[in-house]
Amino acid sequence: MKNILSIFFCICIALSAFSEESGMHFEHDASWQQILDKAKKENKFIFLDAYASWCGPCKWMAKEVFPKPEVGAAINPNYISAKIDMEKGEGLELAKKFNVRSYPTYLFFNPNGELVHRSLGSMPAADFIELCNNSLKPEMQFITLKNKYENGERDTAFLRNYVYASNNAQDSTTQQALIYFLNAVQQELSPENIVLISTVTNSIHDPSYAILQANKNKFIDVLGKKTVETQQEELVWYEAKKAGKKGTDKAAFKAVIQQYLPEKTNLLCAEYELSLLKRADNWKSYLPKAILFADKYCQNDADRLNQIAGNLWENYTAKTTLEKALKYALRSVKLDSNYENNDTVARLYAKLNNKKMALKYAQTSLSLAKEMGVDTFSIQELIDSLK
Numbered sequence: 507m508k509n510i511l512s513i514f515f516c517i518c519i520a521l522s523a524f525s526e527e528s529g530m531h532f533e534h535d536a537s538w539q540q541i542l543d544k545a546k547k548e549n550k551f552i553f554l555d556a557y558a559s560w561c562g563p564c565k566w567m568a569k570e571v572f573p574k575p576e577v578g579a580a581i582n583p584n585y586i587s588a589k590i591d592m593e594k595g596e597g598l599e600l601a602k603k604f605n606v607r608s609y610p611t612y613l614f615f616n617p618n619g620e621l622v623h624r625s626l627g628s629m630p631a632a633d634f635i636e637l638c639n640n641s642l643k644p645e646m647q648f649i650t651l652k653n654k655y656e657n658g659e660r661d662t663a664f665l666r667n668y669v670y671a672s673n674n675a676q677d678s679t680t681q682q683a684l685i686y687f688l689n690a691v692q693q694e695l696s697p698e699n700i701v702l703i704s705t706v707t708n709s710i711h712d713p714s715y716a717i718l719q720a721n722k723n724k725f726i727d728v729l730g731k732k733t734v735e736t737q738q739e740e741l742v743w744y745e746a747k748k749a750g751k752k753g754t755d756k757a758a759f760k761a762v763i764q765q766y767l768p769e770k771t772n773l774l775c776a777e778y779e780l781s782l783l784k785r786a787d788n789w790k791s792y793l794p795k796a797i798l799f800a801d802k803y804c805q806n807d808a809d810r811l812n813q814i815a816g817n818l819w820e821n822y823t824a825k826t827t828l829e830k831a832l833k834y835a836l837r838s839v840k841l842d843s844n845y846e847n848n849d850t851v852a853r854l855y856a857k858l859n860n861k862k863m864a865l866k867y868a869q870t871s872l873s874l875a876k877e878m879g880v881d882t883f884s885i886q887e888l889i890d891s892l893k
Contacts (some may be wrong), residue, residue, distance in 0.1 A: 529573035530581050542619045545586040548832060551622075551642060552615040553585040554890045556592050556601065561609040563628035569633050570881050580635045584642060590686075608676060614641035622647040624675045630881055648675045648808055655683060662690045666702065673706040680706050681713050688717075695721060700728045710741050734808075742766040743774060753782040773803050777810075789821050800834055808842035811835065816850050819857060829857055845874035849885055856892060865892045 514625040526742075531553075533541055545552045555572075556663040557564035568589075571577060578711040581587065592601035600606070604613055604621065614623035623641035648671050655668050656679075665687040672680040684706055691699065704725060718725055718734070725734045742763065750759030759778055763771045769854070776799050796814050804810040811834045818831035832854040836849040848871035855864035868889045875882045 527591070528575040529578040530587050531578065532572075533586060536588065538588075538590070541586055541588050542615075543615050545615070548586065549617050550586050551584055551615075551617060552619070553638065553641075553699050554600075554613040554615070555587070555589040555590060556597070556606045556609070556611040556613055558593050558609045559591055564610040566628050567610060567634075571629075571634055572636065574631050577631050577635060581638050583635065585638070605676075607816065611676075612637070614638075614647075620649075622649045624648055626674070626676060630879060632879075648672070648677070652677065652679070654668075655679065658723060660686060660690065662687060665690060669702060669706055673708075684714055689760050694726055699726045702724055704729060704737065707737065707741070708744050712845045715741065739767065739770065739774070746774070747778070750778065753778075753785075755868070776803065784817065792817070793822065793827065797830060804834075805837070806841065808838040808844075808847065811838040811841070812847040815847075816852065819850060819854050823857075825858065828854055832858065843874070844884070845868075845871045845878060845880065848874060849888070852888060861892050870891060 511589045515531035519806050533544070536544070541552060541554075543862065544550075555564070555567070557568075575765055590597045590600060592598070592606050592611075604611075604624075608615075608626050610628070611626045613621060613626060616622050622644075623646075625637055630635070644650050646668055651664075651668050651671050654664065655672075659665075659668075665683060668678060669683045672683055684703070687702075688694075688699070695703075703714045703717055706712075707718055709715065718738070719792075722734060745766075750756060751764050754777070756775075760771065763774045776795075780792065780795055780799060782791075783795065796817065800811060800814045804814065815831040815835035815838065818827055818834075820829065832851065835847055835851045835854055839851055848867045852866075852868035852871055854863045855861075855867060868885060872882055872885045872889060
């Protein structure tokens with residue numbers, strides 16, 4: 507038995523080593539100074555994955571993107587790569603020095619240790635490779651663009667490009683640059699400019715949010731009603747959540763909703779209550795409230811039905827609960843079939859031991875995911891387990 511466990515342990519180590527060998531190579535147990543020294547010695551750029559241990563998108567990138575052979579082939583020849591937890595050890599000082607506020611944040615340095623580019627968020631492997639390749643080109647590096655901006659470059663084509671780049675870098679000049687751009691084009695709300703404004707609106711306090719609010723119908727004509735209303739709801743939700751102080755001030759949460767989205771007060775307050783129960787792992791109280799919420803508010807809301815169904819799938823085993831979740835997931839697919847809700851249906855059928863139906867919906871999910879260009883690893887893994 508001991509020999510079997512030893513062999514299994516060795517296989518796990520070998521597989522882990524193979525994953526990194528075929529994907530990105532990361533420096534382990536090296537200080538930031540050691541990484542700087544190595545990059546200078548080898549004349550390579552530095553890629554720093556500034557992450558936090560609790561960050562879901564960070565974990566997804568580490569599992570689904572960084573280990574891919576094509577990512578390793580594109581990144582390893584040009585970069586010394588490092589992963590540093592921004593909430594521990596020297597990561598605390600690095601986060602402060604480089605203004606890391608969201609996770610994952612990607613920082614790119616030249617061989618002399620000078621920050622030349624930054625971006626953030628999870629993305630498919632192809633987009634990540636493009637990001638890293640662009641960071642090697644001076645004309646695409648954010649720091650180069652910012653220097654031009656701060657030196658007075660105000661060409662409209664440059665400003666449009668800079669607004670996008672500064673937003674991706676979470677730079678404080680984004681909204682100011684947007685105002686310069688809109689002034690330069692006489693506040694023209696062309697489809698291209700509407701897309702730009704929407705893309706860089708990250709807070710209800712941004713000037714761009716006021717533009718969206720004042721011209722909502724024009725934004726709906728270009729982007730669609732669902733896209734515009736979802737964006738508004740997410741931004742107001744974020745502000746209300748801050749006011750709610752992790753559930754200790756529900757009245758403050760409600761006040762923000764009433765101020766900005768009064769017609770959705772009951773819906774969002776009920777959803778907030780569910781989010782607090784989920785965060786507390788209080789699944790006993792969550793179940794009846796989730797069912798009430800889905801039945802009362804979500805019968806024509808594909809996204810919320812899928813979220814509820816997914817939570818029930820992940821956290822419950824009772825057949826009656828899973829069948830209720832399946833009902834919600836199937837309704838979600840009927841309203842708006844996409845790779846996410848088809849995946850949820852597949853996993854619920856699998857948990858209910860109906861492999862035939864699980865495989866059917868999993869294959870639909872895979873097809874839709876490929877059309878969207880999103881990573882299909884977990885869906886393929888599910889399909890393989892059903893065969």
